[in-house]
Amino acid sequence: MTPSDREATGLLTRPGDLVQLLDESGTRHANPEFDRWVADIDTDALIVLHRDMAVVRRLDAEATALQRQGELALWPPLAGQEAAQIGSARALHDDDFVFSSYREHAVAWLRGVQPHELLSVWRGAAASGWDPFEKRMAIPNIIIGAQSLHAVGWAMGAKWEGSESASIAYFGDGATSEGDVNEALVFAASFAAPTVFFCQNNGWAISEPVGLQSHQPLARRADGFGMPGIRVDGNDVLAVLAVTRWALERARRGEGPAFIEAVTYRMGPHTTADDPKRYRTDDDLAHWRERDPITRVHALIAASGADIDAVDADVKAAADRAAADLRAGITAIPDPEPMSVFDHVYAEPNSHLERQRDRYARYLAMFADQDGGNR
Template identity: 90%
Template structure:
């Protein structure tokens, strides 16, 4: 990648341009504005963050392997974005509500979604994987950016009910060019909705660099909507936690929405149907591997005097348990009955759906008759 190409991706991250508490080597940097937001995060808490990042990376690798083995129809990997997801999810309160896209597996994991619930949609066995009211997390949205409108609507309702809860909408850099996201920003600002817009700028809207969408950092778009925008090093789990706590706190206090741009990198393909080698170089990937979020926190813990042998053993054991649960879970997912495709489409029965159900039942019966004739 040439310097001009690198500039076009919008990923040149100057230290003074990002909120960063841990640099790529794991060295701690003081930040008077955001240090207070993580003053309670001790070594034990950082070990927990490290463990969760290791676990979700293992789950991601297992799911990718399962897709290659024909157990899943598709999988959108999250490798490289663990800090952005784990750090922000740890800032949430239990009564906050999450509206995500299709790559936030780490968020789902921390909200208590079981591996079989996470994989059932990607296996093609269910239209949704979990009860969103129980997990306080909506099912993943495949329509790019649509979840941002849902998050604003929920937040407006929470405000009208005088709730102290906030919502958070996760989306990628490509979604910021969608009308839904911009409409959501307008509504959120106009009604001071308690919502946080969390953009994971992983550099690529599938195969197009973010620089083709914006000549300026995405966080600066927030200025035009009358809300604060902030860029954070998305590979720094501590900084992400601090910034998200700040944004959620102001939302809960009635100060309205905020826009967070977490600058990170998608180390794998957009989905398992994508070939990233067609649009990015190995040198670019190698450069970002040096900023690996897990390696960074590991280095900081080692420098802090943590027992790294115990830290590594604990993380590996947790990852092994999660991976075993995931593999056991996918084999336990039952194949759905064909007619179940009509379940949960509408809250109440209606004639339009019944007509479709009747036609589909007759269609299936036609195959049964053919089978009888062949015998």
């Protein structure tokens, strides 16, 4: 992809377009407006952020391999988006509530979701992987953009109850064209809901480039709803952490919602059912590999004088443990009983569901009769 082509798709990032504290080479740049939001991030804290990103990248690679091996029905990879997710999730308070799409595995990891809980839905073994109220994170939403409405509704309720908690809604660039997201922005602005809209602009809405749906940076859409919009280098974990802390703090002060556009890149396919080579080039992928979110933090840690060999050994050990737990968790997930699909559809039984249950039971009985009752 040529530079002009890249600009046409909205993927080219130019100096001044977005907040950046850590560039592609790992060089730290001063920013008078946002430095104070990460003043507490010393070398030890950087090492933690680096470990977080490296571990979730390994988990993502393992889950992708498990899908290829037939252990999962589908998997939506997050590779390349680690800084956007880890940086924003590290900005959250324990009592904040997360509403995500289906790709925020790193956010779930930081909210305490266990490896096997990440996999159960994608294995087809459960309708949800964890208790949303325990983790303060709703289960992943497959319906594009619907979670943004849920985030605003929760935030409005929290505000009316006098809570200082905030919600955050994660969605991709493609979701900004959905009615649900725009309706959520209207409600949030109208009622000054303490919600942060976090858009991971990863360049592609499945196979369509972001420039096809928006000729302006997505963050500028916030202007029309009367809320601040900010564009950040989504591969810079420090900048993401800073702008998310800023947005959450103003929400807690009662100043209403904010819109963050984290400019990043989806290194892998949209899901394991997708072939990205059909719509993007190797040159484009190489362009973004040079902007890898993990290597730039690694470079900054090394430049700080830290024992980088010890850091690498610690990260490898942590990633190996997480990957082993992920694979062990696959075999520990029990297959659900077929009739359990009806158990949690409605809070109360009803005749419509009972008719479906009866039909399905008779359907399954046909196979039992054919096998002499063995199935």
